[in-house]
Amino acid sequence: MAQQEIDYKELSNGYEFTPVDFQPDDKMVTAYLSAIEGDKRIYGENKLVPPMAVAALAMASMAEAISLPPGTIHVSQEFQFLGTVSINESLTSYARVNRKIERGKFHMLTIEINVTNQNNAKVITGETSFILPLA
């Protein structure tokens, strides 16, 4: 999932990150369900990936692409789940800066995230917001 990291100071409204391809596998889902003590029966019968696991991987690919300063706080998160994802499906995560606002000694950064499957259908859409200290 590696991609070139950009300093958050260089981000501006509308900036689009390089799309990232990923594939949630059985090992990832097992570790995820163990971490959250999730109900394996709900997903296991149909080999489904929990939607928040897909969201977590999309968030990780976005976080890998930005250099955030110490003191950054993840303040809010929105997600809409639009379709189920099966294990080993090929997904692509898209991220875009929706808002970057200076407020006193802080920046408010809001990033839109969309995840599509191999049929180009959206499976998750969301928005994540951070407060960052001004350097």
Place this chain on the structure above:
Amino acid sequence: MAIDLNGLSIDTSFPELRRQVTQEHVNLYAEASKDFNPIHIDPEFARQAGLDGTIAHGMLILAYVSEFMTSSFGQSWLTGGNLIARFKTPARPGDTITVSGKVTGLQRGNGTLLVDCDILCQNQRDEPVIICETKVRVKTDEDSS
């Protein structure tokens, strides 16, 4: 689905979900989510950052909310769930998180029921960790005409 849709009304509450956060869970979550920020997994780094120790990923605690909704609404949550969450206080290994929720809105029509809920994740000191609003559209058996 664990709930009886016909029995839902405003202020109906759902069975609570309780999870103890451990460093082992946080490490497993880091591995699964590929989020290896040392503030979650390295106690020394966390102390140097001014914390008492590591903190759990906010998304780990938010995953409890999704599990809570999945246990109540099943497939409907997985294919049509919607959440807006605000992170209030970090959770730490050793914390016990309780997820509770109640219905705040119901809209019936076209063979579906749109359920709005307020969800709260609290730690053992009753401090809010995450405050969340959710929406889920559930198919009903009623005639859509």
